[in-house]
Amino acid sequence: MRTKAEPQGDGTYKIFGQKIFISFGEHDMADNIVHLVLARLPGAPAGTRGISLFLVPKFMVNEDGSLGERNDVTCVSIEHKMGIHASPTCVLSYGDNGGAIGFLVGEEHQGLRAMFTMMNSARIAVGVQGVAISDAAYQKALDYAQERRQGREIGGASHEPAPIIVHPDVRRMLLSMRSQIEAMRALALYNAAAIDLSRALEGDEAEQWRETAELLTPITKGWCTDVGVEITSTAVQVFGGMGFIEESGVAQHFRDMRIAPIYEGTNGIQAMDLVGRKLPVRMGGVMGDHLAKIKATVDELNAVGGELGAVAASLADGVAAVETANAWIFEHGLADPKQAIAGATPYLGLLGTVTGGWFSARLALAAHAELAAGSDDVEYLRAKIVNARFYATHLLPRAAGYLPGVTAGSALLDEATVEGLASV
Ligand SMILES: Cc1cc2nc3c(=O)[nH]c(=O)nc-3n(C[C@H](O)[C@H](O)[C@H](O)COP(=O)(O)OP(=O)(O)OC[C@H]3O[C@@H](n4cnc5c(N)ncnc54)[C@H](O)[C@@H]3O)c2cc1C
Structure with missing residues (x-):
């Protein structure tokens, strides 16, 4: 909110300020990175009504599409996190050397509205993260439950240790994971389809699907990620002691999952959006x-x-x-x-x-x-x-x-x- 934008009189702006927690704010997996940055223009109204959205490339782009000079945006630090270690979470500094060149997206002071276009799809994408990580954890747990032998089967004839998948409580854990994953996947798909239909159809029908998508988005984001934490924790439980040991790989899903109820608006904020x-x-x-x-x-x-x-x-x-x-x-x-x-x-x-x-x-x-x-x-x-x-x-x-x-x-x-x- 304290980042500033100064108009240059030629349609461009100079951006000054610092942003924390920027996922993939810096990396070398693509030739260029284009940041969407909220900043305040001189004399802008107070609060969220006075912020504008800017597009700030890491490298300027020449007329012929080739990459030009480096823009004045630098990564000054990377966070040390409990999970998602392959995602660099950056502190970005804009304008340390004269100002980062930015281009206005939409209208001045309408930045929050413009940003929500991105955030609604990002919220569904984070819900899908809940589904995806849960399913990866489920697949590991299902394999392990068939390999690991421990305890005898209740009522079974064999005196040998049985694969743990025969035990009722292990089956309960696997079923609770699988039945929720399938429900979550269907919800996320339906939510995304509602957005597509709201764009593809016209009139009342389009409006009904738009309303449906708006209602479901906080549920897809909030519920699929809260349940995702529960499911990845259950996967650790299926592994028993080995679940707590890094070498089994299942703990990583639990740690990676923990961010999803937090970012893209915490689930507390999603719940307030739903009710309010x-x-x-x-x-x-x-x-x-x-x-x-x-x-x-x-x-x-x-x-x-x-x-x-x-x-x-x-x-x-x-x-x-x-x-x-x-x-x-x-x-x-x-x-x-x-x-x-x-x-x-x-x-x-x-x-x-x-x-x-x-x-x-x-x-x-x-x-x-x-x-x-x-x-x-x-x-x-x-x-x-x-x-x-x-x-x-x-x-x-x-x-x-x-x-x-x-x-x-x-x-x-x-x-x-x-x-x-x-x-x-
Ligand atoms: C790994 C990681 C990657 C991220 N990537 C990005 C990114 O790429 N781009 C970006 O812009 N941001 C990014 N973020 C920021 C992220 O979206 C925020 O951290 C998140 O929205 C929570 O905001 P906060 O950290 O300010 O928490 P706070 O707002 O301080 O919240 C703390 C607690 O208070 C609660 N709370 C706060 N306000 C209220 C209220 N009014 N009523 C009830 N409860 C409330 C919250 O629910 C939470 O439980 C990232 C964060 C992390 C950790």
């Missing part, structure tokens, strides 16, 4: 449309019945919990936003869990239809149905557990004084 900005759109109308789609899936599951009937019941309970939360937030949060914001993080957990359950159920319905049509890909399709049943039995009931934290408001948190927090 997205939920109130059309007085809850966008949320109502989202829940209507989930209820339609509940009806489809009930129509199939059998093993999917239980999934329907659990998903319906999840929807009911979200509706209770929404009603509470509108009743108390409109008059006093702090009441709603105090429960924003449990709300994100609630909505993420239920939305994930929706995707899990839809995958099962699609698999059921393929099986009914005679597909011979039985193992793969049955696995989708087992995923959904596991999700409905072990994970969807968490939805109700989030509810008291949403509807408690801020009173209890206010009672925890700084002195109280410091006393032991």
Whole structure:
């Protein structure tokens, strides 16, 4: 916010200031690096309304496209981090030698709005990081669970140590990983497709998909990365003691994953965005449309019945919990936003869990239809149905557990004084 931009009168600007935490701010993997930099023009309004967005290349580009002189931007330090060591996180200094040349993106003082165009897709990309690292950790855990022998199989005939994958608790861990990864992947894809459809279609349809994308983006970012930390931790657990030893490689996923709930706006900020900005759109109308789609899936599951009937019941309970939360937030949060914001993080957990359950159920319905049509890909399709049943039995009931934290408001948190927090 303190970085300055000075107009040069020829359409360019000179940038002065320092930025910390810039991912890949300096590297030699590409010929040039182009930085998007927020800076303040002389006389700009105070606060975020007075910042503008600039494009600052590492090397200036000549008329013929060849690289010219080096611009006045340098990496003055690299952070030492707990993970993502292959990503240089840089402190960049602009203008130590007369000013870095920058070009305005969009309009003056509209930098924050311009930057959000990039940030929404970056938020989905960080959610996808949650899916990707989780899946890498799952694959390692699955392999290890088949190799490692420890303990006898309960009720088994053999007296030899069994591969740990036969133990119910190890299977529970693997299923909790796999069922959530598939739900997260479906959510991220649906969110990205909603953006594509909002651009490809026109009129009301385009607007509906735009609203859907806006609602889902904080869930994709926040829920997929929070669950990603849980999943990579579970992968370490599957490895037992070897999980804590670097040589097994699984600890790296846990450490790499830990940044994702922090950067691109912490998950606390995503949750506040969800409750404070997205939920109130059309007085809850966008949320109502989202829940209507989930209820339609509940009806489809009930129509199939059998093993999917239980999934329907659990998903319906999840929807009911979200509706209770929404009603509470509108009743108390409109008059006093702090009441709603105090429960924003449990709300994100609630909505993420239920939305994930929706995707899990839809995958099962699609698999059921393929099986009914005679597909011979039985193992793969049955696995989708087992995923959904596991999700409905072990994970969807968490939805109700989030509810008291949403509807408690801020009173209890206010009672925890700084002195109280410091006393032991
Ligand atoms: C490895 C790494 C790479 C990064 N890469 C980039 C990059 O390429 N470009 C870039 O611009 N930035 C980058 N960042 C910065 C990153 O986006 C921020 O660190 C992140 O958004 C959190 O901001 P902060 O560090 O200022 O935390 P703070 O804002 O100080 O937050 C500290 C805690 O307080 C909470 N908090 C803060 N404000 C509120 C509030 N109003 N209400 C409730 N809770 C609140 C937060 O949720 C958090 O739990 C990177 C950071 C790291 C560590």
